[in-house]
Structure formats: C-alpha cells, structure tokens
Amino acid sequence: MHTSPAVRIGALAPLTPPGWAEAGRHLLAGLDLAVRDANAAGGIDGRPLELLVRDTAADPARAAAAVDELAGLGVAALAGEYHSVVARAAAARADALGLPFLCSSAVLDALTDHPTEWVARIAPPQSRGWRFFTDFLLDRLGAGRRRIAVAADPSVYWESGIRILREHLARYDGEVVVLDARGLGPEGVCDALVAHDASALLLLVGHPEPAVPLVRAVRRDERLAGILLGAPAGQPELPSWASLLGADGAGIPFLRYLPDLPEGLTSLGARVAAALREQLAEEPSFVAFEGYDTGVVLAELLRAHGPDRTRLAPAAWAKVAVEGTRGPIRFSRVPGIGVWQWAGAPIQVVDRDPADPSRFRVRVRHTL
Known part of the structure; x- marks a missing residue:
C-alpha cells in the first residue's frame, strides 16, 4: 500500500458538450488504466501516481485556465486532450510555464507557434x-x-x-x-x-x-x-x-491510428484491449489506446527522472524508449513539427462494414 505523497499528473479531456465527450471518455479510460497499472507496479519510487482530471469541453480558454490551475497544484506533467485547437491552447500555456505536456490525440501540425522542448505528442501529425x-x-x-x-x-x-x-x-x-x-x-x-x-x-x-x-x-x-x-x-x-x-x-x-487488430497489437496492447473493453463496456477506440500509451510514457519519464518537472525537459523526451500498446515508442524531431513527435504511430484507412x-x-x- 502506498503511503508517500502522490505524484500528480494533470489530465485534460473533453468530457461535456460541445466537446466530443465520447472521445474524452475513451481517452480518460486509457490514461486511468495506465496509472492504475503503474501503481500496481510500485508507482514512482514507491509514490503513487494520481490523475487530476479537468474537463476542457472543447474550449481553448478553459483548457488554458486548467493548465494554470494544475501547474499551481504542483502537477509533474500534463497529459491528454483530443481536440486540436484546445490542445494548441494548452500547449502554449504549458510551454510558457515550463510544464511538460504529452498530447495524446490532437494531430494539428502547428501544435505550437515555435519549437518547444516542453511538449511532445503521441498522435501522428495531421x-x-x-x-x-x-x-x-x-x-x-x-x-x-x-x-x-x-x-x-x-x-x-x-x-x-x-x-x-x-x-x-x-x-x-x-x-x-x-x-x-x-x-x-x-x-x-x-x-x-x-x-x-x-x-x-x-x-x-x-x-x-x-x-x-x-x-x-x-x-x-x-x-x-x-x-x-x-x-x-x-x-x-x-x-x-x-x-x-x-x-x-x-x-x-x-x-x-491502430495496427491491424488483434494481431498488430503488442502483448501489452492485447492485455490493455481486454481491460479497456471491460472498463468501457464496449470496444476501445484508438483514442483509448492513445490515452494508455500517454500514461505509459509519462510513468517511465517520472521513474527515470523523478517528479521534479523541470528535469523532464528538454533532454527527457529524446531518451524515451518504451513498449506501447501499438509498438515501441520513441520521440524525435520531425521537420516542420515544433514538438517532440512519436513518428511511428500506425495509420489505417478503415470503414464500417455495410x-x-x-x-x-x-x-x-x-x-x-
């Protein structure tokens, strides 16, 4: 049982309209499962991880205010967000505050106006x-x-x-x-x-x-x-x-943004898929896997560098090497993209079978 103070991660997601609340629910389910798995494995040097969740409701101003609030509460890093315009507002505030932000689902190429060491992204660029x-x-x-x-x-x-x-x-x-x-x-x-x-x-x-x-x-x-x-x-x-x-x-x-299912998932991904299916009471979307992979990366960063957020950037993103649900995750600088980017995210064109x-x-x- 954890007795030390929790290491906090701020989580941004659209949970009410006009945000796409269904996507936010899947994103948060993935993040929550990753945090529970990290805690079951001992947390961060014996300290539990804790998510502080804020609903952005697809509102950029609300997201920026949430970043300020979460920074004041001492979170070690930020995670999440689905809507690109909202993630862009959150990334700008995180960059200004020197707060590491791992964006889960937003794909807009220009997530920031200029190159930054504080922001990284799981989803592929638009x-x-x-x-x-x-x-x-x-x-x-x-x-x-x-x-x-x-x-x-x-x-x-x-x-x-x-x-x-x-x-x-x-x-x-x-x-x-x-x-x-x-x-x-x-x-x-x-x-x-x-x-x-x-x-x-x-x-x-x-x-x-x-x-x-x-x-x-x-x-x-x-x-x-x-x-x-x-x-x-x-x-x-x-x-x-x-x-x-x-x-x-x-x-x-x-x-x-998934590999072929189920054979394209890693062994971790297959286990996570089953857990998410039970948690959501429906098939997990790619957004749920993006949420889980975000949590896995941040847990690894915190284990390797400690919960002092000033030590998580700039060098930390370049050193990430973790097994995600959809393949090995490493971050690099991609031409034309101002944030650290996972360049290996799978992409499919899919439709629903008539x-x-x-x-x-x-x-x-x-x-x-």
Whole structure:
C-alpha cells in the first residue's frame, strides 16, 4: 500500500458538450488504466501516481485556465486532450510555464507557434495522416472525376486539413470545393454537391451535429447515389456513430491510428484491449489506446527522472524508449513539427462494414 505523497499528473479531456465527450471518455479510460497499472507496479519510487482530471469541453480558454490551475497544484506533467485547437491552447500555456505536456490525440501540425522542448505528442501529425487519406481517395476515384467537396465548420483544424487536401490534390489535377456546412444546412449541401458535380464529400464537421444530419441527407438524396463519403477526422470510430446512423454510417472511410487488430497489437496492447473493453463496456477506440500509451510514457519519464518537472525537459523526451500498446515508442524531431513527435504511430484507412456496421474493414494501411 502506498503511503508517500502522490505524484500528480494533470489530465485534460473533453468530457461535456460541445466537446466530443465520447472521445474524452475513451481517452480518460486509457490514461486511468495506465496509472492504475503503474501503481500496481510500485508507482514512482514507491509514490503513487494520481490523475487530476479537468474537463476542457472543447474550449481553448478553459483548457488554458486548467493548465494554470494544475501547474499551481504542483502537477509533474500534463497529459491528454483530443481536440486540436484546445490542445494548441494548452500547449502554449504549458510551454510558457515550463510544464511538460504529452498530447495524446490532437494531430494539428502547428501544435505550437515555435519549437518547444516542453511538449511532445503521441498522435501522428495531421499532414502525414491526411495526405495518406487523400492518396486513398484518389485510388478510389480513379482518373477523371477528382472534384472533392468538403462540408466544413470554421476552425483552425479544419482549415489546416483543407490546405493539406488542396495542396496534395493539386499534384494530381484534383480540386477541392469548400461548402459551409452550417450555413447551407444538409439540404443545401446536397444541392451544392449536385451543382458542383462533386465525386466525394468529406465531413470536416463536428459529431453528432452537424455530421449525422449531413450523412442522412446525402444517403437519402437519389441524385447523390454514387458519391463517396469520407471522414478523415475519425468520427465513425466511436460507437455512437453506429448507434445514431446504423447502415447509413457504414462504408464511410476514416483515419484510424491502430495496427491491424488483434494481431498488430503488442502483448501489452492485447492485455490493455481486454481491460479497456471491460472498463468501457464496449470496444476501445484508438483514442483509448492513445490515452494508455500517454500514461505509459509519462510513468517511465517520472521513474527515470523523478517528479521534479523541470528535469523532464528538454533532454527527457529524446531518451524515451518504451513498449506501447501499438509498438515501441520513441520521440524525435520531425521537420516542420515544433514538438517532440512519436513518428511511428500506425495509420489505417478503415470503414464500417455495410454488411455489419459494428465491424470495421481495413481498406489500406500505412507502413513506414
């Protein structure tokens, strides 16, 4: 039994709307399991790890305030966050305060405005994943019709995604048509798809609103029977997508940061998958594995360097070498990315099987 004072880690996650609370729940489940496993193995030199959880609710200002609060409470490091714009605000405050922050799920390339030694990331950068997704779209569409429409919400994250798509498609004579998802509404988006003769529609919008009404409208519009729907941000990954949309939500490719299941998981990953399945009472998403891997890395950093947060950066990230659920984790400097980056995160394009929307089909996988 631990009797020494706890070593505290601040955990940021969207747990209430307008944040994607389902993703936040999976992220926190992974983090919590990693902390429990670390404590079962003796904690940090006999001291237990403790998570101090703060709900960001997808609000950057709320996240920045939470970082300030957690720093004042003496946390050794920060972990988590799902939404890129929120993680960016948290990273800026962590960098300013000299507080180590390991971001779990946010993929925005420009997580910070400048290179920093205080921030690292488990998830792959958006440019890597979205270029891979664009190549998949081009293969599916073939030569000829390569006009891809995006139904987008206003956001730095979505704008970054559109820029990646546009730049990559331009090399193959492709075109991006940007549609204002909320201004047009579902029926207006359908009319615009017909008017532009779009061959695909990508959902660069929040879930469930307005993503679910958009999918329903497109699926029911006979004029759009041949259009390809895609969701690079991964909205179909979590169970609520299938429960809300059923068959309408199947056959929509998205990015998933997992190896082939179950054989692609490490032995640790297989054990964690079973534990998360029991804890969540549903299949764990890639977000849950990202949460667990975040906890594993931070526990190892704290064991190796102690709980004094000033000693966890700058040198500590470069020395990480741990076995995660999805492979060995090491951090490096990646050109164009200002934070320490795990460059080996697996990437797949997956969709839900039209024959059984509860099952996933791997359409293509990225190999380094």
